[in-house]
Amino acid sequence: MKSAYDKGRMEWEFEVGDWLYLRLQPYRQTSLVLRRSQKLSPHFYGPYWVLERIGVIAYGLDLPLGTKIHPVFHASFLRSN
Numbered sequence: 001m002k003s004a005y006d007k008g009r010m011e012w013e014f015e016v017g018d019w020l021y022l023r024l025q026p027y028r029q030t031s032l033v034l035r036r037s038q039k040l041s042p043h044f045y046g047p048y049w050v051l052e053r054i055g056v057i058a059y060g061l062d063l064p065l066g067t068k069i070h071p072v073f074h075a076s077f078l079r080s081n
Contacts, residue, residue, distance in 0.1 A: 012075035014059060019047035020078045022061065024069075032067055044079060 014020060021044040024032070035041040049062040057075040 012057060012078070014050055014053070014075065014078065014080065016050050016053060018050045018080060020050060020059070020061070020080055021046040022048055022073065023077045023079065032064070032069070047081070 023044050032045055050059050051062050051071075052060040054060055054072055058072055059075060059078060060072050061078075063069065063071050
């Protein structure tokens with residue numbers, strides 16, 4: 001059972017200073033980029049610079065000034081190039 005479970009698992013490891021893309025839920029990205037159609041807007045935004053690693057799987061990003069989103073994200077919301 002463990003081997004079947006591990007096939008679908010991914011290990012997310014990013015370093016401080018990496019450039020990552022951020023996945024946002026619909027209607028949450030209005031403070032980053034104002035789009036005319038929320039439904040057709042892209043799922044990933046960025047790239048953003050990693051400022052710090054918080055805990056095991058949380059990362060602090062350098063978001064633009066004026067965004068109304070907390071700058072700490074789970075690793076599953078981040079993607080490298």
